């Protein structure tokens with residue numbers, strides 16, 4: 394990284410043209426070098442069980458100490474085995490992003506499900522929602538009167554009313570209504586026959602840079618509080634006030650919030666360590682990859698490309714992954730099956746044929762590229778766990 398007086402710099406050899414801050418680079422240079430098993434076919438995903446269990450326990454302990462329910466988002470791991478570990482540690486249920494993820498969890502007997510997404514219940518999805526509602530304890534997100542009416546129509550023949558929570562936009566400007574529009578959506582949902590139990594938000598604007606994390610967390614708390622008050626004034630009993638993102642989860646875990654829904658914390662990743670949300674020794678999942686070419690001077694090429702690491706990259710982070718054993722190196726370009734690693738002159742490089750661990754920028758879409766996770770302890774592979782909800786983005 395070439396630093397400047399302003400505390401910013403860029404990584405030479407990269408086509409990702411980001412401006413990164415040097416504090417982020419400093420944290421990423423301290424990524425713990427993982428131990429991993431030899432002899433695996435690459436690329437593959439390796440999960441260190443000790444680190445995974447530490448991450449699960451740490452987030453649970455924080456929420457328990459604050460008296461706040463933890464409802465982890467399973468989109469990160471899409472794994473029944475990991476969801477069970479989170480529930481065994483004390484999670485109050487799980488969050489899902491799609492009906493497909495919910496169905497996979499329900500099939501495995503995990504039935505306390507918050508679909509934190511404004512599901513549009515038309516056609517086959519209406520039938521699937523009704524079937525899910527009949528066999529699980531489901532909460533669904535809403536952010537419009539029309540969406541709520543669609544949900545109500547889908548479950549019209551059900552024995553019980555469907556519970557819904559109104560999504561509030563706390564600053565990400567993706568989905569969700571403003572706090573002062575929440576009661577209007579709630580009234581429309583109640584009139585349609587749904588049971589409105591509260592409000593939720595995702596402070597995704599906390600991903601923007603390290604400095605924005607605490608602002609996003611306080612936005613979540615303040616705007617959820619305002620929205621809950623409006624619902625209360627409109628006659629609703631507000632039992633759910635749910636915030637959630639891994640960068641903000643600990644910071645927004647204060648009253649009136651009573652539930653947090655982080656997902657990425659289970660593995661952490663390069664983006665989260667850069668933000669300061671995850672510690673450099675808390676990364677539980679790495680991509681194992683082999684150096685397949687060193688033909689071009691100044692770089693090596695790994696067998697993990699865009700179809701493994703994805704092209705996900707926040708604007709403030711340069712490159713597409715980090716190699717903890719080679720802290721100066723950065724994955725500077727990705728093609729479908731090639732990852733080009735830029736090696737700064739005079740710094741160590743992995744040898745041709747060497748297997749290296751890569752910490753991906755954003756772990757959630759990376760997991761969705763694989764059928765299974767290799768899991769182990771102290772560098773010894775123990776089991777393979779299926780990525781059960783892989784591809785269930787429906």
Ligand SMILES: Cc1ncc(COP(=O)(O)O)c(C=O)c1O
Pocket residue numbers: 466488509510594595637638639640654655656657658
């Ligand atoms: C609605 C919702 N809740 C919770 C989360 C979990 O956040 P994170 O991925 O930061 O852990 C997400 C992530 O996209 C989300 O969209």
